[in-house]
Amino acid sequence: MTFLKNIIGLIFRGLGLALKYIFLTISSPVWLPFWLIAYLVEHIAFVRNALIATDLYLPFKNMERTPLRFALTVFAIFIAFLIYGALTAFDNAMNAGVDLAADDRLVTVNKINFTQTLPIAYAQKVTAIEGVDSLVHMNWFGGYYKDPREQVITFAVDQTKLLEVYGDDMLLDETHHKNWLRNQQGLLVGELVAKKYGWKVGDRIPLNSNIFSKMDGASVWDFVIEGVYSGKFKQADTNGVYFHYKYFNEALAFGSNQIGWLGIKTTDPSINEKVIKAIDDMFVNSPFETETVPEKAFNKSFIARMGDIGLIVTSSVSAAFFIILVIVGFSMALAIRERTNEIGVMKTLGFTSRRIFKMVLMESMMLACLGGTVGLAASSFVIKQVTSSPQFPLAGLMLNGEIIMQAIILMVFLGLITGIVPAINALRLNIITALSRR
Amino acid sequence: MSGKLLYDLKSVSKTFVKGKEKITIFDKLDMSIAEGDFLAIMGPSGSGKTTLLNMLGGVDQPTGGEVFFNNSRVDTLSEGQLARWRANNIGFIFQFYNLMPMLNAARNVELPLLLTKLSSSQRKKSVETALKLVGLSDRATHMTSEMSGGQQQRVAIARAIVSDPKLLLCDEPTGDLDRKTADEILSMLQLLNRKFGKTIVMVTHDAAAAAYAKRTLHLDKGVFVEKDLAA
Numbered sequence A: 001m002t003f004l005k006n007i008i009g010l011i012f013r014g015l016g017l018a019l020k021y022i023f024l025t026i027s028s029p030v031w032l033p034f035w036l037i038a039y040l041v042e043h044i045a046f047v048r049n050a051l052i053a054t055d056l057y058l059p060f061k062n063m064e065r066t067p068l069r070f071a072l073t074v075f076a077i078f079i080a081f082l083i084y085g086a087l088t089a090f091d092n093a094m095n096a097g098v099d100l101a102a103d104d105r106l107v108t109v110n111k112i113n114f115t116q117t118l119p120i121a122y123a124q125k126v127t128a129i130e131g132v133d134s135l136v137h138m139n140w141f142g143g144y145y146k147d148p149r150e151q152v153i154t155f156a157v158d159q160t161k162l163l164e165v166y167g168d169d170m171l172l173d174e175t176h177h178k179n180w181l182r183n184q185q186g187l188l189v190g191e192l193v194a195k196k197y198g199w200k201v202g203d204r205i206p207l208n209s210n211i212f213s214k215m216d217g218a219s220v221w222d223f224v225i226e227g228v229y230s231g232k233f234k235q236a237d238t239n240g241v242y243f244h245y246k247y248f249n250e251a252l253a254f255g256s257n258q259i260g261w262l263g264i265k266t267t268d269p270s271i272n273e274k275v276i277k278a279i280d281d282m283f284v285n286s287p288f289e290t291e292t293v294p295e296k297a298f299n300k301s302f303i304a305r306m307g308d309i310g311l312i313v314t315s316s317v318s319a320a321f322f323i324i325l326v327i328v329g330f331s332m333a334l335a336i337r338e339r340t341n342e343i344g345v346m347k348t349l350g351f352t353s354r355r356i357f358k359m360v361l362m363e364s365m366m367l368a369c370l371g372g373t374v375g376l377a378a379s380s381f382v383i384k385q386v387t388s389s390p391q392f393p394l395a396g397l398m399l400n401g402e403i404i405m406q407a408i409i410l411m412v413f414l415g416l417i418t419g420i421v422p423a424i425n426a427l428r429l430n431i432i433t434a435l436s437r438r
Numbered sequence B: 001m002s003g004k005l006l007y008d009l010k011s012v013s014k015t016f017v018k019g020k021e022k023i024t025i026f027d028k029l030d031m032s033i034a035e036g037d038f039l040a041i042m043g044p045s046g047s048g049k050t051t052l053l054n055m056l057g058g059v060d061q062p063t064g065g066e067v068f069f070n071n072s073r074v075d076t077l078s079e080g081q082l083a084r085w086r087a088n089n090i091g092f093i094f095q096f097y098n099l100m101p102m103l104n105a106a107r108n109v110e111l112p113l114l115l116t117k118l119s120s121s122q123r124k125k126s127v128e129t130a131l132k133l134v135g136l137s138d139r140a141t142h143m144t145s146e147m148s149g150g151q152q153q154r155v156a157i158a159r160a161i162v163s164d165p166k167l168l169l170c171d172e173p174t175g176d177l178d179r180k181t182a183d184e185i186l187s188m189l190q191l192l193n194r195k196f197g198k199t200i201v202m203v204t205h206d207a208a209a210a211a212y213a214k215r216t217l218h219l220d221k222g223v224f225v226e227k228d229l230a231a
């Protein structure tokens, strides 16, 4: 019986030890840099003096004292900021279309919903409306490359007008543009798509449609890549592929002479309202009523349809931070409670209560900043890894200044919230009660 | 009593309120300590020795009477002023050493100097001097948790004297040590008193320890009982 107990005890102790070392290994990106810093602090005089001068030395030394708890706490913060960095960058990239959409662009769709078509004649009619600078009609092709799972975002467009409306976003070689205009089977490919499939100018590419079929029953259109465009901004979308509407329309077995929507550029954003009203009024009570909205709003509603990613991001980040807040808060409270006697001693030696208050806050702040900085760096690393793969479809996934600024504010906030109660306790701590508690 | 007056307690009272109960520890106690004195305070447990020491050190306030230090009143100072006054004038030595476990010996000794405006090289020099005085120069970088009780108390003494205060307040400094180690520590205090002119007030239960002092006061139920007031 005792033998069995011993064996079980041994197994548990072994498991505990194994868990500890597994954890220490996993969390090494957090405590390794800290070790280095700790070494520098002790051995490079001016670093230590700088910390002493700013009253950060003792809080720093206090962080070192319980390595496992320190590693756990900072690791928790690290995870929270990793999630924060990655998800916020993702959310930003998803919304990039909204932010980058020019203010002078409108989208006209079928009022029923944007998957319903409009007659091609509408393009001509809308062009005539005052305030419309240029206009391009577009069709969703439902394209894929060889395998239906390999979706390619393909549009059949009025090739002559595409750059008139979207030229502010797209960077394209002049001769490539000319060649694309000339060749009815020409394909204009976004940089990201080209990268993904390793396509280059001159390649012959077949694209299938999962919606349309040709008169001969086939659903495959053959193309020649005539140009590859890139984005004029870092976050611009280069996932799209464009080809001539005529090539599309003439081959169709059904549903010809229909367009998906109109992309419109107005002469000035200030007259958008007027133009929107003029367009939608023109087709009111017709079999195909329209709804015209600013491109920003259109992109936004499009993203909303893809599931409210913003909400998911916000709630996951909030949940992570709430958990971290509780963990770190308890850890700090516990740490300060354990140091009651020491705080009493420091006060006896002549450290004022205010100074000790500040030191406790600084400690929680340093914990938050350390975990946060490493977490943010890790999320940046993860993002780099993900986006460097050519399969990755999202343009502009990165940690921008805004995300980093927000993260810094979050770190300070986290440090304050988790440190304030222990700091106040330390501030109020009476020397006599502190010293008699032993 | 000889020498300049360092401490003067004038009808000091101390009452604790515990719930509805009022416990009077001292009622109009008078006491004076001269500069250069080495005073041992003895007495049974609960007689108020620690409370008295706390009032001398300005970590506890009397509920009545006046405390003068170098002819200026200290019991009316604010918490912040008292902290500064303690840092400048008093070294504390505790029964259980009360060193900071995350700091090595030298850093522990340096702690009170973080309250001064000394440069790092000045701090370093003071720490070296203090450690040398207590015979621990070769242990400067050791962690105190790896030291014996006697060594830890020597580090604590070094910490108490590093900022060169006039007065050392010791609450049972040898209460946790064996006889031989206790004698070493007490000799060290005696040296500090005789050679460096530190005024020392030491609370102790141990008559052998009290024998190192210049004089001993016996406290019982908050009053000094005349046993052997040899001054």
Ligand SMILES: Nc1ncnc2c1ncn2[C@@H]1O[C@H](COP(=O)(O)OP(=O)(O)OP(=O)(O)O)[C@@H](O)[C@H]1O
Residues within 6 Å of the ligand: A432, B016, B017, B018, B023, B025, B043, B044, B045, B046, B047, B048, B049, B050, B051, B052
């Ligand atoms: N904060 C406090 N609140 C209430 N009573 C207290 C407080 N501090 C001390 N006392 C009481 O005051 C009396 C004197 O306490 P003190 O600690 O000064 O005694 P002491 O002589 O140092 O005893 P010991 O030899 O055991 O250390 C004791 O009865 C104690 O219970």
Ligand SMILES: [Mg+2]
Residues within 6 Å of the ligand: B049, B050, B051, B171
């Ligand atoms: Mg006592």
